[in-house]
Amino acid sequence: MYAKEDEKVAKRLDNAEKASLRAQDLTQQLLTFSKGGAPLKRLSSIKDLIQEAVDFSLRGSNVRCDLILDNELWPADIDSGQISQVIHNLIINANQAMPSGGIVSVQAENAMVDEGCPEVLVALKPGRYVKMIIRDEGCGISEERLQKIFDPYFTTKEKGSGLGLFTTYSIIKKHDGHIDVTSTIDVGTTFSIYLPASDQSLHASASASPGLTAGSGKVLVMENEEELCDVIEGILLHFGYEVVFARDGVEAIAAYQQAQEAWAPFDAIIMDLTIPGGMGGEEAIGRLLELDPEVKAIVASGYANDPIMADYRAYGFVGRIAKPYRTDTLNQALQDVIG
Incomplete structure (x- = not known):
């Protein structure tokens, strides 16, 4: 607030603020998991959230990210802290699935869900959605384990808590969205997420x-x-x-x-x-x-x-x-x- 933008200290303070806000979001996710709670929704840019979460999650990693984001991506009424945590969880999982390095692909696009939508999307109401696809080139997950992947305390990692994907699933459901996963051994894993898009314009909101x-x-x-x-x-x-x-x-x-x-x-x-x-x-x-x-x-x-x-x-x-x-x-x- 008091440092000039071109000063080195301003950049360091900005990074420190982002780190502390990330800690705040993580703490709130633990509270959400332990006690439940509705998301605090506000009109937000999912595109910005994805870029920030990817940068934070892969910092210092040997995994590269290919970002493919629709320039006209619709905004959504979301709890930005919770959705950021969802993206963070999935990127961390992709990173850990590729210990020798690799590429994680993150896509985001506008999607219309109609009455005759595929079976996987039957839980969604017809309408406008923002679709995110996060794909890795990791070891993959067996069909048996894939059926339990969103269960609480289930994990494929030696030191995993089994809460990350359960929390991710809970957050998406509380946003009236949908999450799906497919995987092939030695090929990789793909998560697809649908979030209801807002009819409001983010630019109009920002200008006001x-x-x-x-x-x-x-x-x-x-x-x-x-x-x-x-x-x-x-x-x-x-x-x-x-x-x-x-x-x-x-x-x-x-x-x-x-x-x-x-x-x-x-x-x-x-x-x-x-x-x-x-x-x-x-x-x-x-x-x-x-x-x-x-x-x-x-x-x-x-x-x-x-x-x-x-x-x-x-x-x-x-x-x-x-x-x-x-x-x-x-x-x-x-x-x-x-x-």
């Missing part, structure tokens, strides 16, 4: 998005971690917001009511779902709605599996943001709400 532009407004942040408050304050002040903090729901409600009575209301409030030993966002939003039915509350949580994050509007929130916070997403969430 102010991105890293200055903001304005008075923001109440409900957060009990002092170190995190310092970070949030720095980000919001940098973009031009006025910020006030509350340690829990009780303080947040009191601060919000006091601001209303002083005719200096808050333009938005960011509320952490979980406050150890105190009132969290779920209880506090109910009381705030009684004070002000028009309250603009954004729910925040590091637990992607929480049902409130997936269906936040049903609980009275008007926006959501995943923790740990990113500069761009924090600013964007507020601009979407405040306008």
